[in-house]
Amino acid sequence: MSDPIRIALDAMGGDHGPGVVVPAAALALQARSDLRFRIFGDSALIRPLLSAHPALNAVSEIIHTDVAISNTEKPSAALRKGKNSSMRLAIDDVSAGLSQCIVSAGNTGALMATAKLVFRCLPGVDRPAIATVLPSITGRTVTLDLGANITCDAENLVQFALLGACFARTVLNIDKPTVGILNIGSEDMKGHETLHDAAAVLQGITFPGRYIGFVEGNDITAGTVDVVVTDGFTGNVALKTAEGVGKFISKVLKEELGGSFMGKLGYLIASKAMGRARHRMDHRVYNGAMFLGLSEVCIKSHGGADAFAFSRAIIVGADMVHNRFNTMVADQIGKLAEQETFVSMPIPSPIDVNAD
Amino acid sequence: MSDPIRIALDAMGGDHGPGVVVPAAALALQARSDLRFRIFGDSALIRPLLSAHPALNAVSEIIHTDVAISNTEKPSAALRKGKNSSMRLAIDDVSAGLSQCIVSAGNTGALMATAKLVFRCLPGVDRPAIATVLPSITGRTVTLDLGANITCDAENLVQFALLGACFARTVLNIDKPTVGILNIGSEDMKGHETLHDAAAVLQGITFPGRYIGFVEGNDITAGTVDVVVTDGFTGNVALKTAEGVGKFISKVLKEELGGSFMGKLGYLIASKAMGRARHRMDHRVYNGAMFLGLSEVCIKSHGGADAFAFSRAIIVGADMVHNRFNTMVADQIGKLAEQETFVSMPIPSPIDVNAD
Numbered sequence: 001m002s003d004p005i006r007i008a009l010d011a012m013g014g015d016h017g018p019g020v021v022v023p024a025a026a027l028a029l030q031a032r033s034d035l036r037f038r039i040f041g042d043s044a045l046i047r048p049l050l051s052a053h054p055a056l057n058a059v060s061e062i063i064h065t066d067v068a069i070s071n072t073e074k075p076s077a078a079l080r081k082g083k084n085s086s087m088r089l090a091i092d093d094v095s096a097g098l099s100q101c102i103v104s105a106g107n108t109g110a111l112m113a114t115a116k117l118v119f120r121c122l123p124g125v126d127r128p129a130i131a132t133v134l135p136s137i138t139g140r141t142v143t144l145d146l147g148a149n150i151t152c153d154a155e156n157l158v159q160f161a162l163l164g165a166c167f168a169r170t171v172l173n174i175d176k177p178t179v180g181i182l183n184i185g186s187e188d189m190k191g192h193e194t195l196h197d198a199a200a201v202l203q204g205i206t207f208p209g210r211y212i213g214f215v216e217g218n219d220i221t222a223g224t225v226d227v228v229v230t231d232g233f234t235g236n237v238a239l240k241t242a243e244g245v246g247k248f249i250s251k252v253l254k255e256e257l258g259g260s261f262m263g264k265l266g267y268l269i270a271s272k273a274m275g276r277a278r279h280r281m282d283h284r285v286y287n288g289a290m291f292l293g294l295s296e297v298c299i300k301s302h303g304g305a306d307a308f309a310f311s312r313a314i315i316v317g318a319d320m321v322h323n324r325f326n327t328m329v330a331d332q333i334g335k336l337a338e339q340e341t342f343v344s345m346p347i348p349s350p351i352d353v354n355a356d
Numbered sequence: 357m358s359d360p361i362r363i364a365l366d367a368m369g370g371d372h373g374p375g376v377v378v379p380a381a382a383l384a385l386q387a388r389s390d391l392r393f394r395i396f397g398d399s400a401l402i403r404p405l406l407s408a409h410p411a412l413n414a415v416s417e418i419i420h421t422d423v424a425i426s427n428t429e430k431p432s433a434a435l436r437k438g439k440n441s442s443m444r445l446a447i448d449d450v451s452a453g454l455s456q457c458i459v460s461a462g463n464t465g466a467l468m469a470t471a472k473l474v475f476r477c478l479p480g481v482d483r484p485a486i487a488t489v490l491p492s493i494t495g496r497t498v499t500l501d502l503g504a505n506i507t508c509d510a511e512n513l514v515q516f517a518l519l520g521a522c523f524a525r526t527v528l529n530i531d532k533p534t535v536g537i538l539n540i541g542s543e544d545m546k547g548h549e550t551l552h553d554a555a556a557v558l559q560g561i562t563f564p565g566r567y568i569g570f571v572e573g574n575d576i577t578a579g580t581v582d583v584v585v586t587d588g589f590t591g592n593v594a595l596k597t598a599e600g601v602g603k604f605i606s607k608v609l610k611e612e613l614g615g616s617f618m619g620k621l622g623y624l625i626a627s628k629a630m631g632r633a634r635h636r637m638d639h640r641v642y643n644g645a646m647f648l649g650l651s652e653v654c655i656k657s658h659g660g661a662d663a664f665a666f667s668r669a670i671i672v673g674a675d676m677v678h679n680r681f682n683t684m685v686a687d688q689i690g691k692l693a694e695q696e697t698f699v700s701m702p703i704p705s706p707i708d709v710n711a712d
Contacts, residue, residue, distance in 0.1 A: 137604055147540055150547060184503055184592040191589065192506060217596030221604035230593075233547065236540040237590050238597040240573030245601040248493055248577035249637060256633035263629030270613055270622020277612035281605060 004036045004059075005318045008090040008099035011041030012068035013106025014303045014310075018042070021105070022049035024310030026056040031311070032318055038063060038099050040086040065089055069110045071303065078110030079117060087111060091118050094296045101317040105301035105310060112148055112291060112300075119294040122326060124333035127152075128293035129160045130232070130300070131167060132239065133286045133316075138223030142168050142177075146289060147236035154197035157181065157229055161202055162332055163292040164227035165209025170323040171316065174226050177208070180215030182230035182238070190214060198229075205339045208332055217241075246281065288313035290320065293329070297321055360392045360415075361674045364446040364455035367397030368424035369462025370659045370666075374398070377461070378405035380666030382412040387667070388674055394419060394455050396442040421445055425466045427659065434466030435473060443467060447474050450652045457673040459644075461657040461666060468504055468647060468656075475650040478682060480689035483508075484649035485516045486588070486656070487523060488595065489642045489672075494579030498524050498533075502645060503592035510553035513537065513585055517558055518688055519648040520583035521565030526679040527672065533564070533582035536571030538590060546570060554585075561695045564688055573597075602637065644669035646676065649685070653677055 009025060011018040018041055025037050036059045039046055043064040050057045067085040069078045082088045087106050093099045095118050104111050112128070121128060131144035142164045149156060161179045168177035181199055183191040188199070191214065202211035215224050217238055230238070257263040267274065287309035291298040297320045301313035320326070365381060367374040374397055381393050392415045395402055399420040406413045423441040425434045438444045443462050449455045451474050460467050468484070477484055487500035498520045505512060517535045524533035537555055539547040544555070547570065558567035571580050573594055586594070613619040623630065635641070643665035647654040653676045657669035676682075 135604070137607055150540065182593060184506065184589055184596075217593040217598070218600030218603065220597060221600040233540055234590055234593050237538060237573040237586075238593050240540075241576060241594040241597045242573070242601045244574030244577040245598045246605065247574065248491070249602065249605050251493055252633050252636050253630075256629045256636070257626055259632075260629050263626045266622040266624070266626020266629065268622070269625060270619045273612045273616050273619030273622065274609075277608050280608050280612070 002034060002322070004034050005032070005101070005321050006036045006038065006099040007314055007317060008093040008102045009037055009039045009314075010087045010090045010102065010104035010106055011039050011046055012086040013104040014301060014305060015105075018045045018049055020305060020307050020310050022046060022053065022056070023307035024305075024314060025060065026053040027307055027311035028314040028318070029056050029059065031315055035059065035314070035318060037061070038090070038093055040065060040090040040093070041068065042066060063089060063093070069107050071107050073107055073110055075107075075109040075113035078107065079113055082110065082114070088114055091115055091298070095119065100321045101297040101299065103299045103301060103310075103314050103317050105303050105305055105313075108147070108289075108300055111298070115291055115294055115296075115298045119296045119298065121293050122295050122330050122333065124337055125159055125163070125293040125329070127156055127159070128291050129163055131164060131290045131292050132288065133172070134220060134242065135281055135286060136221050136223030140172060140226075140286070141220050141223060141228055142172070142226060143220060143228045143230070143235060143239065144292065145230065145232040145235050146239050147232045148291070149232040151233070152194070152231040154194050154201060157194065157198035157231070158201045158336070159293065159333070161198075161209060161211065161227065161229045162207050162336060163329060164229060165207060166325060166328045166332060167290065167292060167320075168226045169208050170325045170328055171319045172226070176210050177226035179209040179211050179227040179229060180213060180219060180225035182228050182234060183214035183216065186214045186216065188214075205336065207336060208328070286312070288316040290316060295326065297326065358390060358678070360390050361388070361457070361677050362392045362394060362455040363670055363673060364449040364458045365393055365395045365670075366443045366446045366458065366460035366462055367395050367402055368442040369460040370657065370661060371461075374401045374405055376661060376663050376666050378402060378409065378412070379663035380661075380670060381416065382409040383663055383667035384670040384674070385412050385415065387671055391415065391670070391674060393417070394446070394449055396421060396446040396449070397424070398422060419445060419449070425463050427463050429463055429466055431463075431465040431469035434463065435469055438466065438470070444470055447471055447654070451475065456677045457653040457655065459655045459657060459666075459670050459673050461659050461661055461669075464503070464645075464656055467654070471647055471650055471652075471654045475652045475654065477649050478651050478686050478689065480693055481515055481519070481649040481685070483512055483515070484647050485519055487520060487646045487648050488644065489528070490576060490598065491637055491642060492577050492579030496528060496582075496642070497576050497579060497584055498528070498582060499576060499584045499586070499591060499595065500648065501586065501588040501591050502595050503588045504647070505588040507589070508550070508587040510550050510557060513550065513554035513587070514557045514692070515649065515689070517554075517565060517567065517583065517585045518563050518692060519685060520585060521563060522681060522684045522688060523646065523648060523676075524582045525564050526681045526684055527675045528582070530582050532566050535565040535567050535583040535585060536569060536575060536581035538584050538586035538594070539570035539572065542570045542572065544570075561692065563692060564684070641668060644672040646672060651682065653682065
């Protein structure tokens, strides 16, 4: 049997705190018996929840703290004042080698700022990126960056391509993941110069993925590529737009089906099929934003996640540890440095200011 | 009775050419009896289609040309070689005052480049923007720019806010449309400096809309504001991501409902409710990308539009002419120039590189 995987949980983050985090850990343990937990937060709240899950209780330790980072706290304030917060202590726990992965549903900005400060980037990685896995028609698409970096240069994008490809290989088991750069058209002359520069590098290097060119917004859910690379501004807008469309469609369907007798009856009869459809599109299955490029594994769960969704975030983190994601990145980023020469790149085409 | 509205139709654009454009004109005429058509393209193809619609035939004129701009033609080549193309002749027709609006389902880049060259921008408008109307939970959202300008400065964004607000007022009949700038968070310090600069101007000026602050991708379909302002790169990615999610959900529902007897039966029973839901989300109802900021009205239909969708693009153009959209923009842009002073603006907050 392989060594257990030790997870540090920030129990005080997110909309629901320990009420979600503890049951989530119990669910994750059912899926992976090799997990061990170190749970950071208010022990008066955590202990009674834990005692309701004897199997979990047996593999968990509570590290008490009264301090929690609120969702409205600015990252800089969280860094200054949050030294004894559940989030910071959980991060420090990984840094001290007591855990191998931190999962939090707390304040994204504070989590990123603290993780960057404590963990630092893997050697050769300039900036971490936030990645997530979205369902697509053909399977799953890793998209990054989703908001860690509002502006990115070509080298950042190339590194994100490598991070995304390593994730798709180690966690999603895709042997040679296809990679595309998000743009407003698939033709070579489309978009910003930064994108042309990154494309030129990716075309010329060997890395764990296969660069196939520019992709567009609809390619994320079409599953055209396994990894979609973009800057944090564009990625964040795309992700939130996608979430918004999902909510809109769900609301319209609910209103129209619920608004008539025949609608309700039809829904009842088709409820199993509708359930299967819902499962295929369930964002909870894909919960977990991975902070890639740091020297340790850090997972951000959605703040509003329920226990099932949070358990998925734990399992993604455990998979990254188990499949040695960071070892692969460190190895590959070294090879990248030997290959790429941003200086001798061909001059990119002029920017096309017209849409297709 | 008001004067008729004369529409120049590029009959050779899009995936289906006259086979869609002529029936679309017939549908548009049923909805608005004040339309008159000047149809540009291959008369041997157009005439037989037209004779199948006697009412349309009576108010239409064919202007024959053999030349058509293909979808793969680059904008620069279309400008050079396309002088006698159906697209160019239709645009020239508006310029000569023979029509008041051009509608084409052809090559977007060629249409934008030609319309910019021939029509030019309204005085005071620096760049045109591509806008569209998307369905939202509360109604409809005008979003612009969708790809005409991959980089925008703050002044461009302020002008887009004005263009969008004038459109929402004149065509969607919203008296004081609310306007938001697309960003990766609603807090003031989020995002690029350009967005902070544009926000500072919009907070200080009087224009036909009411600026309410930064909005996020999910706000487009949530209907948080009537007008969402963004640069053409971000807007294009958001629009295509939204289209992709819609297609993905529709495909999953179709597969799951069609994949079992109970699914099919339930769908059949709920078919009226499903039809109403589909209608509320039907992108065809909202077909038509408006090129705003030009001195004449120019509408781009989706290349794959069917007759109903193309008819909606015609009607949007007719509404813009009838409700004097361009007169309002010209008037308001003059007032804007009197008010805004980009020079004396407060210094914006530093860029926040962390996500929330």
